[in-house]
Amino acid sequence: MTQHDHRGLTSDLAVGDQQLIMGVRPGRRSPARGGPAMGSQGQATAQHDSTDAPSRLPRMRRPAETPSASRRAPSASRPAPGGAPPAPGDATGRASRTTRLDSLARELHAAGRQGRTSSWLAERLGVSARTVKRDVIALQQAGVPIRASSGPQGGYVIDQSGQRALSLTPDEALAIVVGLQAVPDQPFAAAGSSAAAKVLRAVAPDRRADVTAVAQRIWIRPGEPEPPHDDAVRTVLADAIRDHRVVLLDHAPAGATGTVTEQVEPLGFAHSRGAWFVLVWSREADAGRWFQLDHVTAAQPTHETFEPRDVREIFRPVPAAD
Template sequence: MNRTDRLHALAEELRRAGPRGRTAARLAGWLEVSPRTVKRDVAALQQAGVPIWATAGPGGGYVLDASATLPPVNLTPAQAVAVAVALAGAADAPFAADGRMALEKVLDALGPAARAETERLAGRVWVRGPAPRSAAAAVVEDALARRRVVVLTYRDAAGTPSRRRVEPLAVARTEGHWYLMAWCRERDAPRWFRWDRIAAADLTPEPVPDRDLAAFGTPPPDAAPVRAGAHRAR
């Protein structure tokens, strides 16, 4: 486990522990590191603004402030199945792998009876199998999330490959396909790259500058930005 993953795991374990907290020794055993490493990791999280407090005494340890904890997830089985169906129907979509991990967290939060009912109900919903997912998808997703330039190996409609250094800006689903909207450095112009034609991708450390999406023209009539909680505004 690298340090970034360990810091995330440490914060999540303290979140699960709640006000009881965890001792350095217990955290060290769980993470398979030394107590000294745990203390350094906690200090790093504190410097990053994570509200972790140390408690004194023989049973002392570390506690994550209640303000940083999440409320329990109270989904009905039908709601959990709805999330699963949405993800299963978009298995070839950008960030699909992250979606599957998020679904596991949702299922973990359900009680045994609700989990069993969710699995029973989910077995009554069938979806068409997903389209093949590009091996380069994870790299492109990382570039989009981190706002980094990425080098694509791209095949056009005739199957002809080309290398493109691009600035990923957005993704869109239209006319039955996912597209990466990116500024092409070779063409010095905006381009739409069909997701399933991206054969390979290499992430670079170069940051993507701010660009106006208006350069890509009028949005397709069958595409619209995703909005978290957009249904509340309707």
């Protein structure tokens, strides 16, 4: 079997050896979005409970049907109270514990300083108030700064000052990490590596191993190596794009023996045909131009700024690259 030299999170995986599905463990279906619906088995149980007392015994008091709302899974026809989307559930209508912990943390993040009561969270997640309390303790032990407030309107609040601003589900983290790995030679590749590590830290601690396990099963087959570019030049151009600053740009046109200096307004970056380009408005040509990033030998910012231009209008149709 032929092995391929793949660049990414793994290497030496034979083509066709694995069926790789991002974000889904082998043998497990991805839960549907939206509130959990009561399964057929749960529905039959509810009907059985409502007729459990025999009607031919008049002296026996029929048990009152007062199941706590916190112990019923929300049905698909009843909307959950306002907030983040309800947690996906399994076939029984109950959210798995790991998914529920993610959802609980998200709800408290979304509530901000107002917080949420245990009864609200129980109704939202389709569990009992006691389960909410256990889940809060589990999150606290995992390092999430949740504090309880007492009183009639008491509940749980996340200390926003000590908590990470970003919270991602495992699939969201995988999408970002794989996207970063898909274009390893991008102008911001070094920053992308540190960003990937931060993305993993934004996943709940008990789910990071799941993300890593799936990520290690994803490989990316690289094309031709992209030409290297000067990181210092890229930094100057990125700053100029952000600040709308005119730049003196030295570039070596294809087939030329020397360099050419132009006064340009940097507008953005583009990737095409295996190479990175900087999109500019050339003041000499009075037109939009593409310069291949590895052909740019120097970039000197000036003190002059320019008014932003509509890049889509300038580069329609796409001009030939220089």
